[in-house]
Amino acid sequence: MSEYLEIGRKVLARLNENGHLAYFVGGFVRDFLLGTVSSDIDVATSATPAEVTRLFPGTKATGIRFGTVTVFLDDRPFEVTTFRSEGGYADARHPDAVGFVDSLAEDLKRRDFTVNALAMDAAGTIRDDFGGKADLEHGILRAIGDPRKRFAEDALRILRAFRFVAKLDFTIEPDTLAGIRESADLLEKVSSERVLQELKYIVRGPHADKAYAAMAVSGVLDILRPIAAGVRFLAARGPVKLSFEEFAALCFSLGDGSIPADWRLSNRERQTIARIMDLVDVTAADPFDVLQVYVNGLDLCLAANAVNASLDPARDQEAAIRGIHEALPIRRVCDLAFKGDDILRDTPLTDARVIGGIVDELVDLVLHGRLKNEYGPLREHALGMIRRMGERHDGRP
Secondary structure, eight states: OOHHHHHHHHHHHHHHHTTOOEEEETHHHHHHHTTOOOSOOEEEESSOHHHHHHHSTTOEEEEGGGTEEEEEETTEEEEEEEOEEEEOOTTSSSOSEEEEOSOHHHHHTTSSBGGGSEEEOTTOOEEESSSHHHHHHHTEEOBSSOHHHHHHHOTHHHHHHHHHHHHHOOEEOHHHHHHHHHHGGGGGGSOHHHHHHHHHHHHHSTTHHHHHHHHHTTSGGGTOHHHHHHHHHHHHHOOOOOOHHHHHHHHHHHTTSSOOTTSOOOHHHHHHHHHHHHHHHHTSSSOOOHHHHHHHHHHHHHHHHHHHHHHOGGGOOHHHHHHHHHHOSOSSGGGOSSOHHHHHHHSSOOOHHHHHHHHHHHHHHHHTTSSOSOHHHHHHHHHHHHHHHHHHHHTOO
């Protein structure tokens, strides 16, 4: 039994001792029944936020509008939320009104899927109002009640369904999948940040290929157009493991070849995806060479190769890339035995562009084995280049 769970039970006990109902709820209970004890424990209680705050000094109001406060016990945080009901979802994401109730049943029925509507008390007794345990045992993802209503309340639940497929190897129950198909256009109301967050969970899941297959028949790709061609390809391709950046590069390459400007990618993500796409393009028919591996580094070349290999297993060059990288005589320009600082010190040159050109040639010669990475030979070659430049400038032959 995890220490975190034992501390969580103390939270429930303190609430119980003061006359309040309290349960572990949601994903924690689901994962507990699957044999995984996570460090993300949510508590639902009949106590109001004010009552919780009185019982737990140092509580923070982290979601007071929705009845949520974070309590700290033995230096561990626990999100504690008052039983609530919700009404109206004009933006298909957030309730227009939240009301506190004293019924666990009312609180559970507003949740998304049966496997996330399980509750557990301090003694370990499971409350299961919607058949979540049976669905968990059979690997079924089923919306609570009418799936169309659940998705109209929060369209992000559509993508969360695929996240659970990717993470837990679930199969989406037919009526729930039909509800996704009929509600897919609601994803237009979800911010690109939240869409990207869920996509990352899906791509990183151990069963991402199963999620892609479900997405391909669900109608969501009519809305998620930038990744549509890629997801359909991966659904037909079968199991392949890609990072999010590799996934995005593959999807955008199979799409219109551009990175969507309105997708809220970080600068690092956008730059990495663009570089992977460029490498995929230049290595589509030609092998990776020593200069590409030196300039881009091992990780980026392997990422581009992962995309190439996904598109065509015959294009897999991982062994060759690793061999090239292992054999590189230098891996950064500062590894040169004679470099820009030496040119500044030993010659009258000060023009950074001219010095950069000389250094580039030295790098190329070393990489291709035409010069050893030794101070003397590199200095001699650089000085020879400088003499020839001076001769041309003086007009001498």
